[in-house]
Amino acid sequence: MEYVPYIREILLDEEIDEQEFVNTFNKFYKQGCYIYAIIPEYEQELLEELASDFNELNKFPLPRVFPREIGHLGYVKDNLNKYIFEFYLRSTTMDHLVFSETDATELLRNINKKNVHIYKLFELNRIPHITIGPDGQWLNVVEY
Structure with a gap:
């Protein structure tokens, strides 16, 4: 049986401040x-x-970036939600950003310069997660 994700889009205020963003995020995490x-x-x-x-x-070198830039693949365990707003502010300049309650660090070891698809890793493994929509306009909440 194939699982279909339940995806919600949470619209964000254009002038959202840190406390409001963290409060929105705390509804999920x-x-x-x-x-x-x-x-x-x-x-x-x-x-x-x-x-x-x-x-x-x-x-590893990032694809589709000129001049070539090195990308640092990793994670932060943000128990106090002190970094989520900082990542939100930079989401328009970072192509690969996912928030999740699930520890997927072992799966991330499969990411390399030929396979840079973090989002697919979460989808294929049916891991609930949140991404930020284009221009920081909304949150994509994906649940299974």
Whole structure:
């Protein structure tokens, strides 16, 4: 039997502030979440901010980026939701960003420069997750 995901789009206010965003997020993840991302090298400020909390699993050249940029694949276990707004603000410059309560770190080890599809990893393994829509306009909440 094939599982069909239940997808909800949560529209975000154009001028959403950090507290309002965190409150919206807390409706889904009350105890924090994992933030899975491929952080481009040009987001050096974010990498420095996350220095002790970012668990890097791999790094490789990003496809479709010119000039070639290195992407840092990893995750943050954000128990206090202190980083989710920072990632939200950068979501328009980061192509690979997923939030989930599920620890999928072992599955992330399958991501490499030839297979950069984080979203497919969550879909194929039917892992509930949240992504941010284009231009940060909404949250895509995917449940199974």
